[in-house]
Amino acid sequence: MRKDDPSTGPDRIVRRKLSDQVFERLRELMASGELPPGAPMPSERDLMERFGVGRPAVREALQHMHTMGLITISHGERSRVNELSADSVLTRVDDVARMLLSSEPEQLEHLKMARRMFECGLVRVAAASAGPADVADLRDLVARQAGCIGDAEKFVTLDMAFHSRIAAVSGNPILVATSHSMLRWLFQYHGVLLHWSGNEDKTLVEHGQIVDLIEAGKSEGAVRAMEAHLNRSNLLYAHGNMRAAGL
Known part of the structure; x- marks a missing residue:
């Protein structure tokens, strides 16, 4: 032409x-x-x-x-x-996100990096602005998680609720919806049993430490605790672990 x-x-x-x-x-x-x-x-x-x-x-x-x-x-x-709403819009892309992760596994590393950067920013905001009601809700979620050890599905559901509740401190519905979508894509892709089997106690300790730092208003400490928590859990998303577990 x-x-x-x-x-x-x-x-x-x-x-x-x-x-x-x-x-x-x-x-x-x-x-x-x-x-x-x-x-x-x-x-x-x-x-x-x-x-x-x-x-x-x-x-x-x-x-x-x-x-x-x-x-x-x-x-x-x-x-x-x-x-x-932000949540309804992001939910519409769930199937596409799962297809992307399944067909291009290398995208998982990009998603994990995005989540780490995103949640470290959210916990910084939470430590700077969380009120007594926010802290009480987070402690309640940790206590409820402790009460359902052995039930991986419930434990993971409450884990998602814990991280979403941290996002909710921002008062920004777009941040809350984005946080929930990232968690949903990760857990739906890998299955609930792989992520938490044998790691519940460590997760509860880390969640408790994060809440303590949010309540104390220690932003930098909360960021470091969240980063360490996500770095540890991200190792459980390795494809080798998935194959070993038969998932």
Whole structure:
């Protein structure tokens, strides 16, 4: 193709699919508040008449919105606009994240590094701003973990809750959702039995130390404790350990 071909120039007019245009118009209606969260979507016939398009374009646009999590399509009921949150948005990429980790295992090291940097920053914030209620919640989670040694699934669920609760001290829902997603991707990929079998007591001690440092407001100490905790647990994610465990 020649560089001076006018069909590839910046002024070329590109025809967009009708369904893409319907999608954009519907997204604008959501952004403007005309279609707020929880509201029923107009019927296909109403959308056809409003936008002057056929049923296939409307259906394709609605399916695209459903796939993106913008609306929920229920058979026998009117589709509704979803209420978006940081958590709901990140949850939509769970399957893709698991596929990435499974097909490209080297990505696991990038995820572990990202989590370490992320959680060290979160615990620094927590040590600087945690109140009595935050500390009490964290101690309660450690106590509940101690009470379910032997039940790996419950122990890991509470471990995720512990780290998510540290993130919650920030008051930032995006940080909380990102923290939870990272944990979910790690644990779902490796399974719960591998990570904690034989390491529960050490984990409880480390969690207790982290809470002590948060309560004392010792940011640097809390960061060092969290980094040591994650460095130890990250060794359990080695692929060799996975193969040895038959997972």
